[in-house]
Amino acid sequence: MPQLAKKPTRAVALGRLLERWLPQIVVSPLFAASLVFVYGFIAWTVYISFTRSGVLPNYTLAGLLQYERLWATPRWYVALRNLFVFTGLFVAGCMAIGILLAILLDQRIRIEGVIRNIYLYPMALSFIVTGTAWKWILNPTLGIEKFVQGLGFPDFSFDWLIDPNMAIYTVVIAGVWQSSGYVMALFLAGLRSVDDEIIRAAAIDGAGPVRTYASIVLPMIRPVFLSSIIVLSHIAIKSYDLVVALTGGGPGYATDLPATFMYAFAFQRSELGVAAASAVMMLVTVMAIIIPYLYSELRGARK
């Protein structure tokens, strides 16, 4: 009998112990998955980038060989140049249009909800879908070119999509069209958080609409500028599908970005080492932008 009585208590104790550690037990496999699939895989890729890997992975260390090869590849410089052009114009375009639309929508418009949804719907679509649409609109023979010629300008020519020097700007056009509504939404939310009294006081003091926004309201929502620019740069650096759908990286590799470069070297040309090295360069770029930002965000949240 005493033995029988003892067993349940041990089970209860075990149950209590389990219950006490349950949160940790639940979190740890998820955390472990993140350690393996994020940090482990990053370490793996970094390791590959320091090896001789070519068509097949080869785990003999080779120092900076792959990085030297990467930086000796002309195509990589094209990708980098495109990244700067694309990121700069994409961020600037989205910010300019997004802020303008947010301020205009902030003027007590009755059908604001409808208009906002129209500005934002492209964000719900895949870049492959919108890229397909823009490819057709920008089609050198049947698209905008033909339309403008039909308006009475027979010499009008618009062939950016197949012009190696201009094709990257078509990617900018489609990208800005797709993502500027996002900036509008972020800024509209920011503008709504500004106290009405401040705006009214400015109006009473005789500040015109432009001055009120430029020197009073917008400076108050400075954090929104920061997070919008960070998010947009992040989208730009990761951009892959838009380029694939719109230009396929072409003509030739004129519209390559690091993301398409990496994919081409990893899965089409089977240069695993160079591909890994380019992926590491991408990660370093993103980290340089994101880590200071995340650090300040998380520190701010803990206060």
Next chain:
Amino acid sequence: MSREGIVERRGAGHFLLRMLLFAVLGLFCLLYLMPLVVMISTSLKSLEEIRTGSFISLPKEVTFDAWGKAWDTACVGVRCTGLEPYMWNSVLMVVPAVFISTLLGAINGYALTKWRFRGANTIFALMLFGAFIPFQIVLLPMARTLGYFGLAGTTSGLILVHTVYGLAFTTLFFRNFFVSVSDGIVQAAKIDGAGFFPIFFKLMLPMAVPTIVVTVIWQFTQIWNDFLFGIAFTVGDSNPVTVALNNIVATSTGVKEYNVDMAAAIIAGLPTLFVYVLAGNYFVRGLSAGAVKG
């Protein structure tokens, strides 16, 4: 109390400014809607009309041939099956991936905030980092790993990938919500003898319904629209619909059928567009949470 708009003044100047405001807003509405209108109208034209007319004109004769072709006979690479089988691939991928990643994110966010243990914040910060990496950095190891476990080119493999890399975002959404829930409720339930899972399922999940909706919509849109993982980890008939669409458009044999391309693009975009029309506000909330402004 409503805000006095800046342009809200009296007189003729006010009226003119107001007109200008609406003109600019309307112009941008047209710019944003133009590609969608062009897609729909092109998909309803015959090839003959596309070749002779302008891309922006509305169809003179409406025909649904292109839609039928995009759905079941258009050539995706060498297989001429239309988009239909690939739509099903995407559905079979997106439903489990959204469900699993949302549920795990909810449990994770709850455990990290309502059962604060040592290191919980560090674990969260470390996991959050996964939401921001460029996925190119994991493509090669992931391809190897999927191959090793026999998951290469399968829908299950793709579900695993989307679940793992979606977890950072779903955890973020739920953590931000549960942080705002009073600890007192959980304490009271604990004193009443309720454990970890009963509190989660009976108390926390019902409170988190709006966050669940935001997360499900976010994950659905992200995973449905994904292209990179789809093209890297699937082959031929296991492709998700985004990859199949790209293959239809890129197929260079024969006459270029722009009407079929457009119909296929609309079909591939319809599910996320539908969700957006139904629940746009939740989508917007996901977008702003994605900017890590909790």
